[in-house]
Amino acid sequence: MLARLLPLIVCFLLLWVLPLRSLLRYLENPNKSITIVDTSLVENHNSHNSPLPICDYVRLFSSPLDKGLYVGCGNGRNAFPLLSEGWNLYACDVSNFNIQRAQKYLPQYSDRFEALSCDQAFSYIPEFDYVICSRALVYGSFEESLQRFKILRRRLRPSGILLFQLPAIGTDLWPKWVNYAITEMGSLIVGYNLHSPSKVYLSFTDVCDLLERAGFKICNGPTPYDLPRGEYPGGIVRNWLGVAINNN
Numbered sequence: 001m002l003a004r005l006l007p008l009i010v011c012f013l014l015l016w017v018l019p020l021r022s023l024l025r026y027l028e029n030p031n032k033s034i035t036i037v038d039t040s041l042v043e044n045h046n047s048h049n050s051p052l053p054i055c056d057y058v059r060l061f062s063s064p065l066d067k068g069l070y071v072g073c074g075n076g077r078n079a080f081p082l083l084s085e086g087w088n089l090y091a092c093d094v095s096n097f098n099i100q101r102a103q104k105y106l107p108q109y110s111d112r113f114e115a116l117s118c119d120q121a122f123s124y125i126p127e128f129d130y131v132i133c134s135r136a137l138v139y140g141s142f143e144e145s146l147q148r149f150k151i152l153r154r155r156l157r158p159s160g161i162l163l164f165q166l167p168a169i170g171t172d173l174w175p176k177w178v179n180y181a182i183t184e185m186g187s188l189i190v191g192y193n194l195h196s197p198s199k200v201y202l203s204f205t206d207v208c209d210l211l212e213r214a215g216f217k218i219c220n221g222p223t224p225y226d227l228p229r230g231e232y233p234g235g236i237v238r239n240w241l242g243v244a245i246n247n248n
Contacts, residue, residue: 051081053225053241054134054165058082061161061220061243066129069155071118072136076102083109090114090128092121119151127157134165135239140197142183142206149214156246162216165239168224169201172235185209207240216244 055078062068070079070091075098079091083106092114093099099115106112114121118131137148156162169188179191186203202210207222221242229237 051078052134052165052227053239054078054132054163055082057163057165057241057243058087058130058132061163062087062130064088067125068130068132069118069122069125069128070132070134071152072134073098073102073113074134074136076105078132078134080106083112090122090125092116092118118148118155128155128160129157130161130163131156132163135167138166138200138202138210140200141189142187142200142210145200146210146213149210149216153215153246153248158246158248160246161219162211162244162246164211164222164244165225165241166207166222167199167201168207168222168238168240169203170224170226170236170238171201172229172233172237175233201238202240204240211244215247217247218242218244 058068064085064087066088068087068089070082070089073079073091073093076091079089079102082089083091090112091102093102094115094117096115099113102113103110118137131152133149133152137152138145152162169186173190174192177190177192181189183189183203183206185205187206188201188203189198190201191198204222204224208218211218222240223242224238225241226236226238229235
């Protein structure tokens with residue numbers, strides 16, 4: 001009889017007694033913090049600083065001697081390794097903090113960073129052989145994003161190339177969104193609060209339409225690429241990767 005009851009006793013201990021003891025220990029010291037760890041979401045310490053796949057596209061479709069403009073330097077995860085490898089790259093960002101950090105990290109290339117928008121940065125260089133747009137310029141609305149890419153195209157020489165990594169539908173959303181809309185061609189526009197622009201996640205049809213209406217001709221891709229989001233709230237980040245030519 002006892003042998004038959006033993007599994008039930010073990011289950012009772014695991015499901016009720018042990019959690020209850022943990023709760024009692026917490027009640028004895030309510031100021032003690034409780035940390036819940038989901039090992040599937042533990043981020044590699046360097047993953048947020050690791051180069052994105054767009055760097056491979058730069059190495060494949062351009063030359064170190066070509067003059068390139070990187071739009072949206074951010075934390076430098078892509079621009080820093082390319083500059084260190086000898087690529088003739090210039091990087092801009094509207095954030096003074098990002099540019100100051102970049103100049104401090106690579107002081108020997110301080111003149112290759114400017115805290116200006118892509119249409120104003122490095123005005124002494126009229127045209128670039130290629131531009132890199134990695135998860136930048138696509139926000140607010142589809143039409144606003146389209147106008148930004150029309151401006152970006154002006155920085156390219158005729159037949160110059162755009163190397164792009166753009167936000168794609170299928171990305172797991174951050175919580176606390178307040179509204180959303182879906183375009184006729186299937187892109188997702190998500191609003192979070194009144195103080196920040198909406199996030200735009202492009203469908204395949206819309207990313208093609210956006211680039212073609214901006215004056216580009218897509219010659220490679222768009223190819224979906226998923227990256228794990230190590231930090232909260234987990235999930236994946238999906239991007240469209242590809243290459244387009246200045247069709248002007």
